[in-house]
Amino acid sequence: MIPRLLVVTDRTQAPAPLVDTVAAAVTAGARAVWLRDRDLPVAERAALAAGLRAVLDPVGGLLVWGGAAGAPAGLPVHLTAADPFPAVRPPLVGRSCHSAADLARAAAEGCDWVTLSPFAPTPSKPGYGPALGTAGLAALVRGAPPVLALGGVRPGDVAGCLAAGASGVAVMGPVMRDPAVVAGYCAALAG
Template structure:
């Protein structure tokens, strides 16, 4: 097993930096994320700092852990440790005569990609905010007004979770959410009900933890799951969920007696985890930076987004 540090260097316009493997190296002509082998005694961040200086001539100012997964190439088995580089100084340039390209992860023009990177692009298409509907508290019509306002603020991933609604009410409500969200380019998942998600034309289903643990085979396409411990996280990874939500991180107004796992436990649970993870429980938009420092892809919000 070869451990590799890989950097997701992302500009403020959302484009990420890819490098073409030069002639003479295995997979020459394929595009990849900058990085390289972690040497003995190095941490991931130390390896990334060295590699980006050697390859691109830049120095890292701020980087956070993201996802880690294994991939078996015909000639070697690698464990890829991806970190997101959020700030750097210097202008990236190919110090090893490699070509560079800033790419939109939703439509990568630089081809072909190294095979291991396909799943990384799918993960990068996920926004940093996962918004959970709250019509039960706000009322349906006031919520729809707030949904339109949130879409105007670039909310692009929504979970319909309204447990107080009857099945018919949920169908009608979810259909309205999908019809409102889709023109804005937002994706919608329906909590706990695969049939309802299909019926209303949602993008996927979000499974509750007990559903996840009973699942024989995963749903087709885009889907997510709620997790609360290492066992549930492992099952979601085994079934290759698109992403997971891990909770509760902090106390919430609805469950003030539950202390939450805290950020240290959250980081321990998702250390070297292969899927994007959203933190849930006591989240506010201003905690996004803290969540990312502890390895989260983003945060899930119920009351703090509408």
């Protein structure tokens, strides 16, 4: 299952405990969540993953572990641009990309999807170059694994991202701050 909307976690932006925030996002239509809070010890991340699976499993949702280190067996992973590809391939593998070289690497590795960022200016993606916008996105997606536009994507940007060749979008800040916005992303992806 390649997600069309991938919710990226950041518990520091969530107004409630992370599991509650994700539960609200799932109620609004989210079906794929990338547990990114990599600053936590593995045991705490595993506990969060269990809580998130309890929210996602009843709706057939997908939980993705940020990075390969400590990933529970059988869980899809999403690698940073610099992470080595796991020696034992997880069932699904995504990778963060910021350039044509990153995309070529992900394609050569056989990644199932990539995030490409930053789409728009955003405080959570400083230092990754200028915003791509739809033109930059369109220039990079050809030949890449399915691309999820990430970084500053708003519901009103979804149609442009799809027209530029993205398969979907990944969103962190807006959903973490107000999980009800997922409904707007879902509507834009269906539209």
